[in-house]
Amino acid sequence: MNASLKIAVALLISLEISFTKSISLNIALIVCAIIYLLFKQVNWKLMLYSIFLPILPAFGSWSSLYFYGTGDHVHMAFVLFTRIFAYIWIGSCFTFTTNIDELLKSLEQNFRLPNTFVYGVLAAFNFLPRIAQEVKTIRLAARMRGEVLHFYSPQIFFKAILTSFNWSNNLAQAMRSHGFAEGERRTHYHVIKIPTWNWLAAAAILIAVQAFLFMSPFN
Amino acid sequence: MSVLTTHNLSVAYQEDATPIIADVNLTIDAGTFNLLIGPSGSGKSTLLKSLAGLYPEFGGYLTGDIRLQGQNINDLTIIERVKKVALLFQNPSEQFAMTTPFDELVFTLENLQTPPAEIENRALAALEFVGISNFKHQNIQTLSGGEAQKVALAICLAMDSDIILLDEPFASVDPTARLELLEKLQQLQQAGRTIIISDHDLAGYADIITKMYTIEGTNLVQVTDPTSYFAKFTPTPATFQPVTTASVFELNQLSFKTGTRTLLQAISLPIAQEKFTLITGPNGVGKSTFFTALTRLKAYDGQISYLGTDIQKIKLPKYVREVALVFQHAEQQYLKMTVMDEIELSLKHALHPDLWTTAKIDATLDQLNMATLKEHVVYQLSGGQKKKLQILLMLIIGTPVLLFDEPLAGLDLASVQTIFALLTTTAAAQKQTILMISHQLSGVTQYFDHHLIFDNQTLTYEVH
Numbered sequence: 001m002n003a004s005l006k007i008a009v010a011l012l013i014s015l016e017i018s019f020t021k022s023i024s025l026n027i028a029l030i031v032c033a034i035i036y037l038l039f040k041q042v043n044w045k046l047m048l049y050s051i052f053l054p055i056l057p058a059f060g061s062w063s064s065l066y067f068y069g070t071g072d073h074v075h076m077a078f079v080l081f082t083r084i085f086a087y088i089w090i091g092s093c094f095t096f097t098t099n100i101d102e103l104l105k106s107l108e109q110n111f112r113l114p115n116t117f118v119y120g121v122l123a124a125f126n127f128l129p130r131i132a133q134e135v136k137t138i139r140l141a142a143r144m145r146g147e148v149l150h151f152y153s154p155q156i157f158f159k160a161i162l163t164s165f166n167w168s169n170n171l172a173q174a175m176r177s178h179g180f181a182e183g184e185r186r187t188h189y190h191v192i193k194i195p196t197w198n199w200l201a202a203a204a205i206l207i208a209v210q211a212f213l214f215m216s217p218f219n
Numbered sequence: 220m221s222v223l224t225t226h227n228l229s230v231a232y233q234e235d236a237t238p239i240i241a242d243v244n245l246t247i248d249a250g251t252f253n254l255l256i257g258p259s260g261s262g263k264s265t266l267l268k269s270l271a272g273l274y275p276e277f278g279g280y281l282t283g284d285i286r287l288q289g290q291n292i293n294d295l296t297i298i299e300r301v302k303k304v305a306l307l308f309q310n311p312s313e314q315f316a317m318t319t320p321f322d323e324l325v326f327t328l329e330n331l332q333t334p335p336a337e338i339e340n341r342a343l344a345a346l347e348f349v350g351i352s353n354f355k356h357q358n359i360q361t362l363s364g365g366e367a368q369k370v371a372l373a374i375c376l377a378m379d380s381d382i383i384l385l386d387e388p389f390a391s392v393d394p395t396a397r398l399e400l401l402e403k404l405q406q407l408q409q410a411g412r413t414i415i416i417s418d419h420d421l422a423g424y425a426d427i428i429t430k431m432y433t434i435e436g437t438n439l440v441q442v443t444d445p446t447s448y449f450a451k452f453t454p455t456p457a458t459f460q461p462v463t464t465a466s467v468f469e470l471n472q473l474s475f476k477t478g479t480r481t482l483l484q485a486i487s488l489p490i491a492q493e494k495f496t497l498i499t500g501p502n503g504v505g506k507s508t509f510f511t512a513l514t515r516l517k518a519y520d521g522q523i524s525y526l527g528t529d530i531q532k533i534k535l536p537k538y539v540r541e542v543a544l545v546f547q548h549a550e551q552q553y554l555k556m557t558v559m560d561e562i563e564l565s566l567k568h569a570l571h572p573d574l575w576t577t578a579k580i581d582a583t584l585d586q587l588n589m590a591t592l593k594e595h596v597v598y599q600l601s602g603g604q605k606k607k608l609q610i611l612l613m614l615i616i617g618t619p620v621l622l623f624d625e626p627l628a629g630l631d632l633a634s635v636q637t638i639f640a641l642l643t644t645t646a647a648a649q650k651q652t653i654l655m656i657s658h659q660l661s662g663v664t665q666y667f668d669h670h671l672i673f674d675n676q677t678l679t680y681e682v683h
Contacts (some may be wrong), residue, residue: 023679041309119326123316130360134551140516141552144543146568146616155554163550165311174269177395178307178323178374179330181297186329189338 257434259603311367320357363502457664500673
């Protein structure tokens with residue numbers, strides 16, 4: 001499915017379950033998400049990550065309501081517990097099957113996001129690995145001068161910020177000299193079109209969620 | 220016919236500051252090859268960035284005007300401008316926004332509103348011309364300096380710019396790749412493009428340039444007798460000795476690779492103590508990796524011993540006090556704000572503090588033409604000054620072995636001579652061993668005792 005539509009559907013469902021109290025809907029969403037990810041043959045290590053990462057926050061929310069809550073607190077404890085897993089797995093459906101490139105380019109072409117934002121973010125993502133490398137180099141260079149810098153030393157942050165500042169300025173100049181102009185019309189080598197079935201699928205998913213919510217015998 | 224003219228062009232960093240270059244009246248004819256020389260920090264980059272239209276947008280305060288084919292540069296849109304004039308930057312790794320050469324070309328052509336159907340063909344043709352079609356989908360950060368500059372040139376070509384400006388494009392490019400690039404530039408010029416290039420190393424230009432300019436003080440002047448300049452860059456015959464004296468390092472069946480690619484096949488050889496050893500070889504062959512092995516930053520096979528002890532058996536904090544690396548980019552070595560702060564930090568860890576009295580520091584700064592810059596912020600120094608300071612800082616620490624990775628890139632001949640004068644006297648006084656990787660050989664070979672050539676996965680001493 002188109003990246004922009006996929007993130008829109010994921011956000012809408014997440015927003016909706018923030019206000020509903022249906023444990024069964026949360027579980028149904030988690031199961032659907034797992035089936036989708038298995039179908040997409042996502043790396044099992046990433047899937048394990050999505051199982052273990054939410055345990056602590058989910059358990060924390062559950063226990064604070066279960067033990068210290070008032071009113072319908074036992075039900076709400078399980079709603080919160082399943083809700084956190086649902087958030088993570090719905091998010092996983094998006095992040096594990098889409099890359100930032102597809103999303104930004106689709107937002108640019110299909111939803112008219114300003115090109116400065118699109119290419120600024122893209123360039124920043126391309127720079128991330130270099131920043132990690134730069135921090136290593138800074139520590140090494142310091143050691144060669146007889147100074148030991150720890151990961152919490154302010155000098156590392158100072159130097160890393162300075163370097164990024166310098167890079168961002170150079171990058172802006174490089175983009176400008178490659179003809180990039182703010183707000184100017186651009187052509188597209190890969191034209192991204194959203195096929196009709198994408199819209200239909202998105203609508204079907206959202207309707208199915210409502211139907212489940214209102215018609216399911218479980219809450 | 221002139222393609223580029225300037226009228227009383229002056230550029231300053233601020234509105235009321237003294238200009239870096241003043242009253243430039245330049246007329247560049249179509250289809251010419253122009254070389255711009257001048258000392259480090261004299262304003263060559265500033266001039267080229269102004270001509271490319273990047274200043275005043277990204278700094279600098281301009282007066283006077285610049286005309287491209289008769290049109291004032293300020294009246295052109297960005298797209299119209301880059302189709303007339305393109306700029307290739309000095310640092311190859313900082314001029315791309317995308318991850319692969321092909322993506323960067325597509326990005327550029329999309330910016331220029333090229334019809335989608337033409338994009339692929341134009342991108343591929345440009346890559347083909349500079350001879351890097353094989354790397355089109357490789358990550359740009361993994362390309363060598365020479366390859367990255369070829370990508371940058373391919374982009375200028377795809378943009379179809381009439382004028383190509385190049386700001387010291389060969390600072391991190393090996394001599395072979397440099398000649399290939401110069402040849403491509405000449406072909407482009409013969410096909411009608413106009414080239415303006417700035418460089419410190421004049422080797423290879425004698426037969427191809429139309430005009431040569433230099434910056435004297437704040438003025439741009441045409442050089443009327445280029446021959447006298449070229450004479451300084453004819454290679455001086457050097458003599459290199461075999462290693463017969465005591466060694467500081469012994470390589471024993473040393474080999475290393477990057478990923479799955481073998482860089483060095485098992486080799487055993489000595490490196491002479493208290494001598495100057497020069498290391499040369501093409502871009503990407505593994506010279507910097509060799510230094511990372513010597514400093515224990517990278518795993519290798521075989522053994523390296525330092526003064527008879529396997530370097531893996533020496534504790535790291537002790538070893539870094541023996542063997543230190545001088546980085547390729549000077550700024551990476553800085554930790555403080557001002558020149559004097561940096562010097563004081565180095566003095567704190569100096570191994571020969573008696574040699575570095577206040578008077579000696581002052582005299583050395585004077586020798587480096589930096590006596591007035593003591594309270595200056597290090598990041599605001601010019602490229603050449605940064606390099607000189609970095610080398611001084613590492614010399615003050617005085618480790619017995621100093622490894623220099625491309626310390627001469629971007630330095631003019633006068634600065635190179637100053638640095639070597641300092642290096643030879645200090646190294647003798649502190650009994651230091653110097654290993655240096657360098658592409659630039661003009662005027663420096665006489666300082667070295669030994670020459671290691673790194674090529675075809677092996678290291679060999681050149682003796683003659």
